[in-house]
Amino acid sequence: MSLSPIDWMIIAGYLVVCTVAGIRMRKYVTNVDDFAVAAREVETSLGVASLAATEVGIVTVVYTAQMGFTNGPAGATPGVLTAVAMLLVGLTGFVIVPLREARVMTIPELFEKRFGTRVRWLAGLVVILGGLLNMGVFLRAGGDFLLHVTGVSTLAGFEVAVLGHTISLGYLELMMTGLLAIVLVYTVLGGMLSVLITDFLQFIVMGAGIVIVSLMVVWYIPWPEFISGLSEAHEAGQRYAQTAKLETQQMEAAARTIAQTQGKQAADAFLAARTQKQGEDLKAAAGELAKQSVLVDTKSNPARPLTMAHPFNPFASEGLGFGWVLWQAMTAIAVVTTWQTTIARVLAARDANTAKKIYRGTWFYFVGRFCLPGLWGAGAFLYFSANGGLPAGAASDTAMAEFLRIILPTGLIGILLAAMLAAEMSTDSGYLLTWSTVIYNDLITPCLRRPLSDRARLVTIRFVVIAIGLFLIFWGLWYEMSGSVWEYLAVTGNIYLASLFSLLVGALYWRGANSWGATAAIILGACGPLTFLVINAVVGKDSPYRIPGEVAGLAAFGLAFAGLIGGSLLGRAVGKGAPTPAEPIKETRP
């Protein structure tokens, strides 16, 4: 454990202030509008702080640092694309102005006006499916990071005897359950009002932590050395990749010969034994390989080499490329217009102009959201290359935490941990509130024969927040992540992003769209990402049948738009589908 009493005091102080401030807001909550959209009283600066805090969680820091570790600054391309998309939407008001003017609480609610109750319900279901799957990895990723920074094993725990039975409890599970319990208390009591206040405090703590840690990294690895180090690491990695490719070709040729003479089983056994041996050789040579800027991931079995892709050009960087950048650009536009946690601030804004201002004030924050943790990740790669390789058990997703634990002095570790706790809590509270609002507003409400009283509505939505929290504890903490965290998040997000983006554009800007097209867009848009999740879970890590993230993501957008257009035209041809309203969608609430 690398925490001093000063670090503990900083963390405890932050947690107490944040919890008390959140709970105190409960007295202002009298109805669901107060709870879900803060009585639509949010002004620009608070909206910017809340949006920024919600969209930076520990999982964000982990995946952006992982991108920086494998692809250098080029890995921050999604951040730049999101920032550009946000600025364009903030300047033009594309989607967000008509959405805010409709005075809805969620996006699916808007669809009811245009496409009917069934489409609203189906859209709500897809939003929840994508949103909860997306949020499911937050707790484990966050816990992994926090324990790595403190130097505690992620498998560490203790045993307690209860009624004659011995129960094993892991530190990670206990810590994240405790953190989620604090978040649940103030979110259940104060809803969006508590989320706003705590987001603001978390924005301050998190911002201070991010700036201080980034300055420390730049101080530790001076900028000219950082740039030249990444270039040299990439070139060395390319040389190693060429040698490794030759070895693989020779191994495959030998396996083919064995298959012809002794059969396929013998060839498979030969390949498995050689791969295992390569892993063992890599582990043994980790120190020497680090001098050639090749790090060894000992978390994987067998161990595998990690090299730096092209660190500056995303179109030439391994694992990225033109198709990937195009997918990220589409995702960025969809996120800023459709992602419910982002849109929640638009819907809570005082008016449409304030919503646009919030976007214009937040856009550049999204560059730093990727670039700064990416800087830490790339710094980790350079540090471990120069210092004998990755520590045992570390990989691309945990290298940054190990690096920061080494370079940050006492006190600053406490600030970093408080910042990361702030990031996690603000994201969890924002997401809990958002998904519970969708469940209440779009899945439960349309099924009710009579409207509930104000009190019953509040009790229901609070109960849903608790239910999501319990789901996260039991599902989120047991989900084992494999592969790139960012790819998983982007693909699960795409389950609803592609469908809802095409639907929103259709609902707001195309009079020809109808319920047939809407239904087809929702179903087809979800097919690509769900196929990706199922197939990639079934086939092996190195299987040639794995679906690349960009193929699943781009297919989702293509299928959703094709479904919207094709379904609407078909519906019109057979005289079906909900009729298009004569007037543009306007206020649905008094």
Next chain:
Amino acid sequence: MNSLYVWFWSAMILGSIAWYAILLFYLGVKGAIEIQRMKTTLGKRRAGETDAP
């Protein structure tokens, strides 16, 4: 390495550090003022609801 890309990413990363530091102070002050204003508005509304017959 293409120097245009290097300059671009240098500007993005160093600019982000500066921007985060500026926002921290700017939004820190303005956000606090807005919170007070929001609490006042909500408090008045709540008092109005309580007073209403």
